[in-house]
Amino acid sequence: MRRLLLLIPLLLAGFIATSAQELRGIVHDEAGLPLPYATIKVKSIDGGNVITGGVTREDGSFSLQIANQKLPLLLEASLIGFAPKEIKCESFTSYKIALKESALQLEEVSVTANRIVHRMVAGGISTSIEASPLANLSDVYSVLRGVPLVEIEGTEVRVAGKGTPIIYINDRLMTDPNQLRNLKPYLIRDIEVLTNPGARYSSSTESVIKIYTKREQGSGLSSEAKVGLFNQLGSPIGYQPYLHFNYRLDNWDFFLSAMYQDNQTNHSFPSLRTHGKTDKSEWINQSTTKHIEGEQTQEYTIGINYEDELQSMGFRYRIAGTREDSWMYSDLTSHHIVPLPEAEERFRTKSQTFKPWNLSHRPNLYYLRKLGEWKAQIDVDYYQTSMSHSTETIHEGEGAGNEYNLPIKINEHGAKYQSAGARLDFSGPLWGGRLEIGGEYTRVHNKFYNHLEKSLNLTNLDTEQREQLLALYLEYQREIASEWSLTAGLRMEHLQNKYIDKGIVDPNKSHTTTNLFPTLALTGRLLGVRTELSFRSRIHRPSYIQLQPQYLVVSRYEYKVGDPNLKDAIDYSTSLTLNKSWFTTILSHTYSRDCLTPETGLFIDPNTGEASPYITLFKTVNAPPHHGLTAAMVASPTIKWWKPTFTLRLSKMIGYDLWHFEERITKRRATLALSVANQFTLPKEISLVFNIGYTPFGNEDNMEFTAPILTSYAEISKQWLKEKNLLTTLSVSNLFNTTHSVRTATRHSVMESTEYVPPRIAFTISYRFNSSKDKYRGTGALESVIDRM
Incomplete structure (x- = not known):
């Protein structure tokens, strides 16, 4: 066990070293808060052709491999409700991209506010809450009732055919039901329902619900x-x-x-x-x-x-x-x-x-x-x-x-x-x-x-x-x-x-x-x-x-x-x-x-x-x-x-x-x-x-x-x-x-x-x-x- 613990830092160093030939960074708003699910595109300098792309993670970070492409390149970040931004990349450093809110983009949000967006994630499906009618409901159980495969009986949460799930809130395991009851619907960003959870979960876990919220400021x-x-x-x-x-x-x-x-x-x-x-x-x-x-x-x-x-x-x-x-x-x-x-x-x-x-x-x-x-x-x-x-x-x-x-x-x-x-x-x-x-x-x-x-x-x-x-x-x-x-x-x-x-x-x-x-x-x-x-x-x-x-x-x-x-x-x-x-x-x-x-x-x-x-x-x-x-x-x-x-x-x-x-x-x-x-x-x-x-x-x-x-x-x-x-x-x-x-x-x-x-x-x-x-x-x-x- 001691040898295993000593090997871990060496393995981490090797992993990080192998990731060097990529463009990475973080996208945040003007207040410095990370922006998850922002679209990232890597484009050529001359014709603006898109070479590769992806989305930011939950913490706003991103990393995109560019294979054998040579610098400089253009990096573009965009997200509904914000004006897109493009920067020039001349080295393999970590880039910070700050997006400004856009009135035009916010109008687009109001136009599409009645849509409930689903997307596939590893092991299940994710439902976007913040730009849907579900965000206007009174409590989290009402929101969960509108998510596919989720069944609610009173305050008991189940996944159809998969029994009682374990629940994570912002990647934190929920150990107290009151943590779920206290969530405000208008702060919920996405809800993922995993019917085939991955290896990181206990082998006895049949299903997982992961809830991601927007950060509430306050002191x-x-x-x-x-x-x-x-x-x-x-x-x-x-x-x-x-x-x-x-x-x-x-x-x-x-x-x-x-x-x-x-x-x-x-x-x-x-x-x-x-x-x-x-x-x-x-x-x-x-x-x-x-x-x-x-x-x-x-x-x-x-x-x-x-x-x-x-x-x-x-x-x-x-x-x-x-x-x-x-x-x-x-x-x-x-x-x-x-x-x-x-x-x-x-x-x-x-x-x-x-x-x-x-x-x-x-x-x-x-x-x-x-x-x-x-x-x-x-x-x-x-x-x-x-x-x-x-x-x-x-x-x-x-x-x-x-x-x-x-x-x-x-x-x-x-x-x-x-x-x-x-x-x-x-x-x-x-x-x-x-x-x-x-x-x-x-x-x-x-x-x-x-x-x-x-x-x-x-x-x-x-x-x-x-x-x-x-x-x-x-x-x-x-x-x-x-x-x-x-x-x-x-x-x-x-x-x-x-x-x-x-x-x-x-x-x-x-x-x-x-x-x-x-x-x-x-x-x-x-x-x-x-x-x-x-x-x-x-x-x-x-x-x-x-x-x-x-x-x-x-x-x-x-x-x-x-x-x-x-x-x-x-x-x-x-x-x-x-x-x-x-x-x-x-x-x-x-x-x-x-x-x-x-x-x-x-x-x-x-x-x-x-x-x-x-x-x-x-x-x-x-x-x-x-x-x-x-x-x-x-x-x-x-x-x-x-x-x-x-x-x-x-x-x-x-x-x-x-x-x-x-x-x-x-x-x-x-x-x-x-x-x-x-x-x-x-x-x-x-x-x-x-x-x-x-x-x-x-x-x-x-x-x-x-x-x-x-x-x-x-x-x-x-x-x-x-x-x-x-x-x-x-x-x-x-x-x-x-x-x-x-x-x-x-x-x-x-x-x-x-x-x-x-x-x-x-x-x-x-x-x-x-x-x-x-x-x-x-x-x-x-x-x-x-x-x-």
Whole structure:
């Protein structure tokens, strides 16, 4: 490792030296602020012929190879809203080009203000916000709803077919949802949606959203105060106050924030039917279940940051606490078919799980340094929770009476998470392209315990989990022809996992793996259509609790358990993306190996090793290898003050066969998903959102949708005061009392369930004072670890 660190400066020196035969520099405005995406052209002195060209990067810098051309040459920079400028280049030095605002060019902006410009980027698509109607919306979630492939449910962000993304704001990893909520739409410049992220991202990352904003000037004190009220039908009103302060003094930022949330939700399963069989028995369990979950959360952050032209550094410390109190009510009827004679039992269960306040600590520091046109950054991260203690008290009643007349059962379980990590990244120009190289290292030490009532006759749990991960990555991007670019990357991850049972390492439940994850993206314009062909491999590791063989009691005849021998799931995905104006088509193929899938099965008694009748076991398994085909079409036109986004997605699994008892199911239906997202920009700073989604049929892994699924979301918001500092928002989700009905089949059991999701109403009011925000640029090094907790 020491040799590697000593080689890095030598490699950087070699890289920079090889980049000497090129024209490079930076484009900025009259105030000295960098201008990204400005057009750069290199022209001959005599006839003014264009030799080569490109655009500036996010920091306003550019570098253009000129092959065997001789100096002097002309360098021209232009950008909408600014007058173009031309300078004469007589040496290979770094040039600074200052552009002046142009009234004529600004008039052109107003003429094209109704256009939403998309362009292909490596791994995805970029949407220009600042010159589109989206910049006039009230909040960032309304803006994201207008971006192709992005799905918003309340404040939850998803990418169609790619799950929950990691989000970067100005190349800083978002670690606090409030960072997203605080963004002002009129300051957002571009939003990139990466459905095939490159090698620099964790191999478990399915999608990335990168948001770039214009810089807000300001100094002194700035703050934001926000209060949210929300209510799910049948639950008490929840609330969430939030305060953020930032004080800027020259190059320094001092910031702190505080958040508290008290929330209660409920969801129910009006029908849960399980049909099970063993060699000696057969039964049908029918139940209704209702869950009520109450959670209180508080979070406090304090930090300091310094930034100048060459470097940036900062330290941030966050402490958070969570308290939970949940109830579950179940009415279960078990019909015993075999052995004869047939019999029937009925059990009513009331259980309460209480988890007192549990604290987590997360200090983070970073250092970023510019090395000429190169940039280096190091992040150091630490995360630790106290040992949580959850007490589950179960009351049961037998028969049709209302009394709970069976002995009370008390179960206890808890977990402690601890991890540390470091990340090192380098990026800069190389051979006419751009190179990113780096690595990360994390260590994990988690502890778990599970003590069950003796009458259940189940094994207690007292385990530890130690994990080390070393990851190295390399990614290179370069233009290979006019309007075409190639991005290629490779990521290596070496994972060592030790399972420790009562202080002794269990080699049968420990494992060491090394995986390589290549990425490739070819992006350009074909017959006037923006085109990208990409390939990416991805890993999805089980959560830490899924790797623990601890039994959780759901009801008298329903248990849940983890498995330390679960394998990591790996996908290999190839995608073709075509974009023309406001219409986008995506075609993809995915090969999945060891996909993590929830499943029902027989309960094997750990004491006898035999299948127990009448009991359903909920667990996660590794699915057999299979293929997936997906076609998605997205249309996002702008019609005056209305901006709709229509999405149609059709997906089909191939080779994912199921067993319905003795019958093998090989022909499974495709999944069809339709959605319409509507944005309305109304007078008096009012915006309206109405989204609706419909899935009439389909299969997802081992689940079959047995009834159509309808989702909905509506929102109205208004900006107040002269500077639009005050914002009010009212939203309603699940307007139509959503129900989800699915069937899961295996060789030994078939489960059919219907879940009811009640409507949820939320009202938020926020006020911002001043405009300066902290410039903390730490990305952290533990996100992939914390996501598994």
